[in-house]
Amino acid sequence: MTELITKYLPNVANLGWGGDSGWGTAIWQTLFMTFWPAVFGGLLGMIFGVILVVTKPGGIMENRFWFGLCDKIVSLFRAIPFIILLAFIAPFTQLIVGTQIGTTAALVPLSLGVFPFYARQVQVALESVDNGKVEAALALGATNTDIIFDVYLREARSELVRVSTVTLISLIGLTAMAGAIGAGGLGNTAISYGYNRFNNDVTLVATILVLLLVLIVQLVGDWLAKRLNHQDR
Amino acid sequence: MADIISLDHLSVTFQQDKEPAVHAVSDVTLHVEKGDIFGVVGYSGAGKSTLVRTINLLQKPTQGTVKVAGKVLFADGQQQIAKKDLQATRRNIGMIFQHFNLLNENTVQDNVIFALKHSDLSDDELENKSLKLLDMVGLKDKAQAYPVQLSGGEQQRVAIARALANDPEILISDEATSALDPRNTNQILDLLKDLNNKLGLTIVLITHEMDAVKRVANKIAVMQKGQIIEQGNLRDVYLRPKKELTRQFVGGSLAAMETLKAFNLGALAPNEQLFQVVFSAANVTKSVILDLYKQLHVDVSMLYGNIEVLGNEPVGTMFILVKGDPDQLNQVQTLLKGENVEVTKIDDRGIWND
Ligand SMILES: Nc1ncnc2c1ncn2[C@@H]1O[C@H](COP(=O)(O)OP(=O)(O)OP(=O)(O)O)[C@@H](O)[C@H]1O
Ligand SMILES: [Mg+2]
Numbered sequence: 001m002t003e004l005i006t007k008y009l010p011n012v013a014n015l016g017w018g019g020d021s022g023w024g025t026a027i028w029q030t031l032f033m034t035f036w037p038a039v040f041g042g043l044l045g046m047i048f049g050v051i052l053v054v055t056k057p058g059g060i061m062e063n064r065f066w067f068g069l070c071d072k073i074v075s076l077f078r079a080i081p082f083i084i085l086l087a088f089i090a091p092f093t094q095l096i097v098g099t100q101i102g103t104t105a106a107l108v109p110l111s112l113g114v115f116p117f118y119a120r121q122v123q124v125a126l127e128s129v130d131n132g133k134v135e136a137a138l139a140l141g142a143t144n145t146d147i148i149f150d151v152y153l154r155e156a157r158s159e160l161v162r163v164s165t166v167t168l169i170s171l172i173g174l175t176a177m178a179g180a181i182g183a184g185g186l187g188n189t190a191i192s193y194g195y196n197r198f199n200n201d202v203t204l205v206a207t208i209l210v211l212l213l214v215l216i217v218q219l220v221g222d223w224l225a226k227r228l229n230h231q232d233r
Numbered sequence: 234m235a236d237i238i239s240l241d242h243l244s245v246t247f248q249q250d251k252e253p254a255v256h257a258v259s260d261v262t263l264h265v266e267k268g269d270i271f272g273v274v275g276y277s278g279a280g281k282s283t284l285v286r287t288i289n290l291l292q293k294p295t296q297g298t299v300k301v302a303g304k305v306l307f308a309d310g311q312q313q314i315a316k317k318d319l320q321a322t323r324r325n326i327g328m329i330f331q332h333f334n335l336l337n338e339n340t341v342q343d344n345v346i347f348a349l350k351h352s353d354l355s356d357d358e359l360e361n362k363s364l365k366l367l368d369m370v371g372l373k374d375k376a377q378a379y380p381v382q383l384s385g386g387e388q389q390r391v392a393i394a395r396a397l398a399n400d401p402e403i404l405i406s407d408e409a410t411s412a413l414d415p416r417n418t419n420q421i422l423d424l425l426k427d428l429n430n431k432l433g434l435t436i437v438l439i440t441h442e443m444d445a446v447k448r449v450a451n452k453i454a455v456m457q458k459g460q461i462i463e464q465g466n467l468r469d470v471y472l473r474p475k476k477e478l479t480r481q482f483v484g485g486s487l488a489a490m491e492t493l494k495a496f497n498l499g500a501l502a503p504n505e506q507l508f509q510v511v512f513s514a515a516n517v518t519k520s521v522i523l524d525l526y527k528q529l530h531v532d533v534s535m536l537y538g539n540i541e542v543l544g545n546e547p548v549g550t551m552f553i554l555v556k557g558d559p560d561q562l563n564q565v566q567t568l569l570k571g572e573n574v575e576v577t578k579i580d581d582r583g584i585w586n587d
Contacts (some may be wrong), residue, residue, distance in 0.1 A: 023502060082572035100352040130332075130334070132330060132332055132334040133334050133335075133336060135291060135330075135334065136328070136330060136335075137347075137393075138291060138325070138400075139289055139291060139323055139327075139328040139396075140321070140324065140328075140347070140348045140395070140396075140398075141320040141322075141324040141351060141399070142320070142325065142347075142350070143320060143351075146350060150336070150347060150350075151336065154336065154338050154339070155336060155337060155338050157338055158338075159288075227347065228338070229380040230337050230338055230380070230381050231337050231338075232337070232381045
């Protein structure tokens with residue numbers, strides 16, 4: 001195996017597994033930059049999505065102010081291209097993680113970049129829950145907390161898994177761009193060691209690895225979404 | 234008996250930006266006594282749902298008073314009880330809907346347990362009580378199924394079990410049988426009637442199917458354009474409807490309408506007249522048609538006839554076409570009224586136009 005790689009993909013083999021430019025490091029960095037923003041951005045997006053649905057006109061906790069505020073924040077952040085967001089929030093990143101470059105520094109813009117996208121997806125998923133179910137729960141004397149957790153989040157769970165899959169995949173795409181601030185990862189490998197040095201074999205392998213990651217996320221997501229779905233559509 | 238639900242001078246107005254206000258309910262007064270099965274009928278958009286949704290304040294009235302089980306929930310333009318108390322009160326008012334509104338990601342049993350979330354039952358008691366409720370609606374063996382695996386009729390039974398989980402005194406049914414086939418409809422209605430008998434459950438039954446009301450209700454209110462145009466005991470309203478719309482509802486069961494339409498009565502001759510005749514149990518054995526022929530010598534043909542049970546009493550409805558000179562025709566109504574029969578003259582369009 002190692003011989004084959006050395007023979008046909010010499011530049012790939014040259015990068016090695018460990019070390020700053022190694023494949024193992026790049027894979028690890030990509031996973032790292034996907035996981036934590038998925039947690040932070042996901043949580044933030046989930047909270048915004050829920051607030052948008054419950055405070056909307058006619059919602060269970062209708063509130064013009066909070067709805068308007070959250071709606072505007074989400075729209076604003078969605079409007080900023082990610083590559084500009086990276087630069088734009090650099091001072092803020094410095095404040096939080098103490099550095100503006102590197103893999104850890106990328107976590108902040110990645111989280112902020114993915115949250116508005118996810119918030120809208122969550123909003124749409126929760127709005128797919130029939131209002132009649134909310135009404136029936138209210139008629140049973142359910143509290144707002146009951147309705148958020150037992151009706152909205154529970155009824156939309158399959159849809160939430162689906163939109164989370166979509167979000168996770170687009171997040172993997174964003175990690176590649178984070179290479180621009182020296183964040184490493186497979187995207188960086190493809191550009192810095194592949195494209196910039198005319199090592200097409202490196203670019204090819206990096207691409208295949210990213211595709212593989214996306215495929216795994218998609219398959220697991222689809223399987224879970226299907227398993228959790230008992231709606232009659 | 235004391236009123237368990239009192240709605241007094243209730244109005245609900247929907248005001249949307251720029252659009253003219255919709256007066257969905259205007260100055261309605263409705264009193265439901267404990268143990269009633271109160272039917273509310275009316276065409277789509279009459280305001281039935283809006284009206285009953287004020288009972289548990291799913292809909293806040295614009296004006297008027299809502300009183301349930303001795304507690305004033307709404308008066309003077311304001312909710313009169315704290316949010317927590319309202320939630321507790323709502324558990325005393327079960328509600329079922331046209332589209333069942335079950336939680337699809339919970340099993341049948343968990344749907345019932347969801348309703349009991351704020352009771353202080355232990356896990357064992359929750360298990361037992363939910364199974365008992367499912368047993369009551371005949372679905373104990375489907376406890377672990379998901380709603381999507383059940384038929385519409387079965388889903389509505391689960392909804393009933395769920396609505397009754399907190400042992401409410403009142404059940405509101407908003408078109409609960411409208412999405413079901415006739416057999417399931419009757420099964421659900423009979424189940425409601427049974428619960429009314431056994432548990433003394435007070436039921437408010439909203440429907441546009443008069444047949445449902447006839448089958449189970451003891452009282453009826455007819456709604457049109459946000460107002461109750463007629464209400465009272467089912468028998469009284471059925472036998473002596475005062476308003477045109479009520480007549481359409483009580484006399485105009487779908488079968489009768491279809492039959493009459495088929496006769497193409499736009500072509501009534503000048504010496505012909507169509508009558509709707511409603512008579513109660515005592516007269517069922519009497520031959521109305523024969524009497525007319527014997528006494529007035531008019532030619533009578535029956536276009537539609539039907540006998541149904543109202544509550545527990547048979548009541549007959551006929552549509553008869555009488556042929557004779559104007560003098561004779563004028564006497565038809567007088568004669569039949571003497572026999573304690575309810576007669577309505579139907580003009581050429583009258584009954585089948587909405
Ligand atoms: N939330 C709302 N906002 C604005 N208008 C409403 C709202 N809810 C109901 N209406 C209007 O109020 C009127 C009465 O509606 P309602 O749903 O009470 O009628 P209904 O008798 O229950 O009809 P159906 O038999 O079709 O269920 C309708 O004109 C409807 O459009
Ligand atoms: Mg309705």
